[in-house]
Amino acid sequence: MKAKHDIPSVNGFDIDPIQLAHDLTMLKLYKSDFEIPEHSDELYELYISQLTPIREEINDRTRFDLFNSNS
Numbered sequence: 001m002k003a004k005h006d007i008p009s010v011n012g013f014d015i016d017p018i019q020l021a022h023d024l025t026m027l028k029l030y031k032s033d034f035e036i037p038e039h040s041d042e043l044y045e046l047y048i049s050q051l052t053p054i055r056e057e058i059n060d061r062t063r064f065d066l067f068n069s070n071s
Helices: 017-031 040-061 064-068
Strands: none
Touching: 040 064
């Protein structure tokens, strides 16, 4: 059985915006030249500093009327 976000709908692939932001942030950190800190607090700060602009961009581009049309 496929996960919900693996099955395309009329509007594309359904994925929670928060999950998308997390996945894109992790990919960015993985593919980038950032020096990964050893301490968990510093790593979390780096993660949040990269997550915030990605999350804002997704929120600006998300059409919430698509999510609420079935309610």
